[in-house]
Every structure is written in C-alpha cells, then in structure tokens.
Amino acid sequence: MIKTKKIAFLGAGSMAEAMISGMIHSNIVPAKNIVVTNRSNKERLLELENKYGVQTSKRVDLDTTDIDVFILAMKPKDAEQALSSLKPNITKDQVVLSVLAGISTAFMEDLLHEEQQVVRVMPNTSSMIQQSATAISPGQYTAMDSVILTKELLSSIGQVYVIDEKQMDIFTGIAGSGPAYFYFLMEHIEKAAKEEGLDPEVARAIGAQTIYGAARMMMERDETPTELRENVTSPNGTTAAGLKALEEHGGGTAIMRAVKGASDRSKEMSEQLEKVSNEA
Numbered sequence: 489m490i491k492t493k494k495i496a497f498l499g500a501g502s503m504a505e506a507m508i509s510g511m512i513h514s515n516i517v518p519a520k521n522i523v524v525t526n527r528s529n530k531e532r533l534l535e536l537e538n539k540y541g542v543q544t545s546k547r548v549d550l551d552t553t554d555i556d557v558f559i560l561a562m563k564p565k566d567a568e569q570a571l572s573s574l575k576p577n578i579t580k581d582q583v584v585l586s587v588l589a590g591i592s593t594a595f596m597e598d599l600l601h602e603e604q605q606v607v608r609v610m611p612n613t614s615s616m617i618q619q620s621a622t623a624i625s626p627g628q629y630t631a632m633d634s635v636i637l638t639k640e641l642l643s644s645i646g647q648v649y650v651i652d653e654k655q656m657d658i659f660t661g662i663a664g665s666g667p668a669y670f671y672f673l674m675e676h677i678e679k680a681a682k683e684e685g686l687d688p689e690v691a692r693a694i695g696a697q698t699i700y701g702a703a704r705m706m707m708e709r710d711e712t713p714t715e716l717r718e719n720v721t722s723p724n725g726t727t728a729a730g731l732k733a734l735e736e737h738g739g740g741t742a743i744m745r746a747v748k749g750a751s752d753r754s755k756e757m758s759e760q761l762e763k764v765s766n767e768a
C-alpha cells in the first residue's frame with residue numbers, strides 16, 4: 489500500500505534528510521514518490537535531489553493535490569505560518585504529520601480544517617540508518633487507516649511506538665534528544681582515552697562497539713539493566729571503581745537531569761507556542 493503513496497516534506501533540514509535517507513534505503517518508499525520542499529534554498533534541494541533521487545520544489549510551487557502524506561519538518565517557530573499557508577491547499581482527508589518538538593495535535597487541528605487528520609511524530613536522527621525510536625500520537629480526527637499508514641511509513645526509519653500524547657515530552661527527553669547524550673558520552677570517552685595515550689579514533693571504535701553491545705544485551709536478553717550492570721561488576725574490581733567515580737561525580741543524577749531537562753523544555757515549548765498563537 490505504501491509504495492503508491494505520495495509523501496511531501498515541508499522543510500529540508502537535518503531531520504528531514506535523516507528521514508528521507510532511511511525511507512529510501514528501506515526500499516519501502518520509492519524515491520520518485522517523495523517530494524522535498526523548503527522556502528528558498530535551491531542549493532539544498534539540489535543536494536537532496538542528487539543524493540537521494542527525490543523530487544524537489546520550492547514550498548510555494550508544490551502541487552499538493554496528489555499528496556497523501558505531508559511531513560512538517562521546519563523549526564517549531566515556523567509551524568504556525570507553515571500550517572496556515574498549507575490549509576487552503578489541502579483537504580481534511582490528507583494526512584499531516586509533524587515531527588516538530590512541542591507542537592501538539594490540538595495546535596495543528598486549530599490551524600487546519602475542521603476534522604483534519606493529523607499525527608504528531610517524534611523521530612530521532614538515527615532515522616538516517618533506519619534505527620530511529622519513533623513515537624506517534626494521532627489527533628482526534630485521524631482514521632485508523634491513517635494511523636496504520638503512518639506506522640507503516642515510519643517503520644521504514646526504525647521502530648515505531650504509538651503513545652498517548654501526554655507522554656510525548658518524556659519520549660522526546662529519552663529518544664528525540666537521546667542520541668546526543670550518547671554522542672556526548674563518547675566525546676568524553678575519547679578525551680579520557682587521549683589523556684591515557686590511546687588514539688581517539690581507536691577509542692571511538694572501541695567505545696561505539698561497547699555501547700552497541702550493551703544496547704543489544706538490553707534488547708535481546710531477559711535481564712534488567714541492574715542485573716546486567718551487576719554481572720559486569722566484580723567485587724573491588726575495575727568496574728566498581730569506575731561506577732564509584734561516576735556516582736561521586738553525580739553521573740546518575742546528571743543522566744536523570746538531562747532526560748527531565750529535555751522533557752521539561754518540550755513542555756515549555758508547547759506552552760510558549762500555544763500562548764503566542766492565542767495572543768495572535
């Protein structure tokens with residue numbers, strides 16, 4: 489079913505590219521059925537055209553009539569203008585997905601047609617290699633068929649979880665922003681390795697394999713993270729020393745604060761955007 493659907497990206501930045509890459513490489517969505525738009529940066533569109541074989545056009549020149557799914561991928565601050573200018577060119581039965589942090593389905597519904605089909609989506613940049621953890625929350629008028637279509641489409645970029653919209657902020661704190669925490673962790677592993685005389689590039693390969701192995705253990709073994717951690721930790725051994733240093737320097741608290749900080753910011757962005765839109 490998905491092979492015949494036409495998908496339009498409104499926004500051609502890093503998140504749009506990550507999704508396009510995942511979709512094309514999955515072979516679920518043919519490149520000729522994807523059209524990518526932005527406001528004015530022609531070079532960027534040409535770059536995506538050459539890299540992925542997708543169609544491109546300036547947003548204002550997009551023929552919206554035969555598009556089945558729109559994917560909003562601009563910055564949250566540009567959402568209101570983008571939704572308002574989309575409304576006259578679509579019907580309520582076309583499905584509008586948004587990957588914008590802090591933009592609620594209610595916000596989208598308010599700016600589009602009565603009973604518009606909308607879905608809030610939170611992917612992450614691992615979409616690029618089809619390894620995103622992506623959440624979706626359908627709006628109140630979205631038909632079950634459209635939810636199934638959305639799930640099928642986004643399964644091309646990784647695992648898809650249908651969640652209650654109230655959980656979207658914490659999902660964003662864990663998965664939307666999450667890759668950055670692991671990159672930050674790696675930056676510090678490389679720093680420590682360098683100080684000990686190990687080539688940072690070698691350290692990166694070793695560290696990445698270690699993170700990948702630990703992730704697969706959590707996914708494939710029927711053991712909790714606590715059990716898995718305890719299995720690594722010999723009494724008075726090296727791991728115990730590492731974990732003690734981590735705790736002494738607030739490692740556990742820092743991780744919790746990071747997740748909650750991102751989640752709180754997602755909530756705050758929703759509140760600010762809704763306030764601005766109510767004042768307008």
Ligand SMILES: NC(=O)C1=CN([C@@H]2O[C@H](COP(=O)(O)OP(=O)(O)OC[C@H]3O[C@@H](n4cnc5c(N)ncnc54)[C@H](O)[C@@H]3O)[C@@H](O)[C@H]2O)C=CC1
Pocket residue numbers: 498499500501502503504525526527528529547561562563564566569570587588589610611612613664665
């Ligand atoms: N970067 C990430 O890891 C993630 C980003 N997101 C969300 O994705 C969205 C985009 O993020 P990035 O790709 O990092 O931003 P970006 O700044 O790289 O790209 C934004 C794009 O939107 C275009 N644009 C602005 N207004 C437009 C309009 N009316 N019509 C068509 N195109 C328009 C810009 O020209 C640009 O191509 C944000 O809302 C963010 O919350 C969600 C999950 C993860």
Ligand SMILES: O=C(O)[C@@H]1CCC=N1
Pocket residue numbers: 589660664665
């Ligand atoms: O930093 C941000 O706001 C976006 C949303 C999740 C990841 N990047």
